[in-house]
Amino acid sequence: MSTVVISQPMYFPWVGMFEQWRLADDFVFFDDVQFARGFINRVQYKTPHGSAWLTIPLRQHSRDARICDLQCAEEAGWRDKHLRTLALALAGTPHLQDALGLAEAVLLRRDLGFCELLIEGMQVVADYFGLLQGKRLHRSSQLAVEGRKSELIQGLVAHLGGNRYVTGMGALNYLDHEALEQASIEACYMDYRKREYPQKFPPFTPYVTVLDLVANCGRGGRDYIDSGVIHWSQALAARNQA
Numbered sequence: 001m002s003t004v005v006i007s008q009p010m011y012f013p014w015v016g017m018f019e020q021w022r023l024a025d026d027f028v029f030f031d032d033v034q035f036a037r038g039f040i041n042r043v044q045y046k047t048p049h050g051s052a053w054l055t056i057p058l059r060q061h062s063r064d065a066r067i068c069d070l071q072c073a074e075e076a077g078w079r080d081k082h083l084r085t086l087a088l089a090l091a092g093t094p095h096l097q098d099a100l101g102l103a104e105a106v107l108l109r110r111d112l113g114f115c116e117l118l119i120e121g122m123q124v125v126a127d128y129f130g131l132l133q134g135k136r137l138h139r140s141s142q143l144a145v146e147g148r149k150s151e152l153i154q155g156l157v158a159h160l161g162g163n164r165y166v167t168g169m170g171a172l173n174y175l176d177h178e179a180l181e182q183a184s185i186e187a188c189y190m191d192y193r194k195r196e197y198p199q200k201f202p203p204f205t206p207y208v209t210v211l212d213l214v215a216n217c218g219r220g221g222r223d224y225i226d227s228g229v230i231h232w233s234q235a236l237a238a239r240n241q242a
Helices: 015-023 078-089 096-107 114-128 149-159 169-173 177-182 210-224 232-241
Strands: 003-007 026-029 042-047 050-055 136-139 164-167 186-191 228-231
Touching: 003 015, 003 149, 015 114, 015 164, 015 186, 015 210, 026 114, 042 078, 042 210, 050 078, 078 096, 096 114, 096 210, 114 210, 149 164, 149 177, 169 186, 169 232, 177 186, 177 232, 186 232, 228 232
Parallel strands: 003 026, 003 164, 026 136, 164 186
Antiparallel strands: 042 050, 186 228
């Protein structure tokens, strides 16, 4: 079975994104879709008073701008600020230098544009946890597959020769599961375990940047990246019962 995961590139995202990555044979950075406010250019980190946000400032752009067309607002000095914030928030964790090293490997590269920075950040973390081996990485902007929503997803998976598509629960709202099955593509949804690992500031939350897992657990954090999937029919039934 060949599994395809398609995700918008995100800024050092939460652990769950890497659980999807772990399951993929082909990972597609969905970079030519319209940018929408959410988790693409921002991510949460822990503080003594709860979660706070790190946000990449963007240059002014049109409402329908694609992710791959956006540019960082470099004059804001946000890169150095983010590194200082992470160093302070993660101070005292056992693997602080690993986490800062990954962040610096991306943020200190001034040659990286916005989309490239997001992709590089996800790749360096995946490599740190040994999740790059055997993966084929793609950018949707370079695959020349057209369509909208479920049709586009089906086209991308078929283009890559996949027969299983793994995604998050949000896709329940638009995926045409029957059409995918007719095309011999099995749709599966993440069954997140959200395993608790040691964090600097209780209570535990799984939704902060993956750099928090790196800082607290080092490469041993790979053991917490182990969620599985459920068939779309199970996911649909569970939502209807909720």
